[in-house]
Amino acid sequence: MGALTVSFETAYSTFSKARYSNIFDTERSGIWTAEATVILPISKNLGMLxxxxxxxxxxxxxQFGVFIKPPRPLPD
Structure with a gap:
C-alpha cells in the first residue's frame, strides 16, 4: 500500500487584459491561484483524491475522485 500524499502549489498566471475584459467585463491581466491536493491510499488497489x-x-x-487499480494487468 502507498503512502499519504499531500501537495500545495501557488501560481501566477498572466493573460491578455483585452480578451479578459471582453469575456468578464472587467480588466485584469493576471491572477494568483493556490491549490491543495491530498491522495489517500485505502487499500492496495484503491485510493481517494x-x-x-x-x-x-x-x-x-x-474536486474529489477515486483511484481503482485493476488487480491484474489488462490484456493488450
Missing part, C-alpha cells in the same frame, strides 16, 4: 483550488477573487473549486 481530494483537491481544492483557490483563485484570487473567485469561489474555490473542489
Amino acid at each position: 481530494s483537491n481544492v483550488t483557490f483563485a484570487q477573487g473567485m469561489n474555490p473549486a473542489y
Whole structure:
C-alpha cells in the first residue's frame, strides 16, 4: 500500500487584459491561484483524491475522485 500524499502549489498566471475584459467585463491581466491536493491510499488497489483550488477573487473549486487499480494487468 502507498503512502499519504499531500501537495500545495501557488501560481501566477498572466493573460491578455483585452480578451479578459471582453469575456468578464472587467480588466485584469493576471491572477494568483493556490491549490491543495491530498491522495489517500485505502487499500492496495484503491485510493481517494481530494483537491481544492483557490483563485484570487473567485469561489474555490473542489474536486474529489477515486483511484481503482485493476488487480491484474489488462490484456493488450
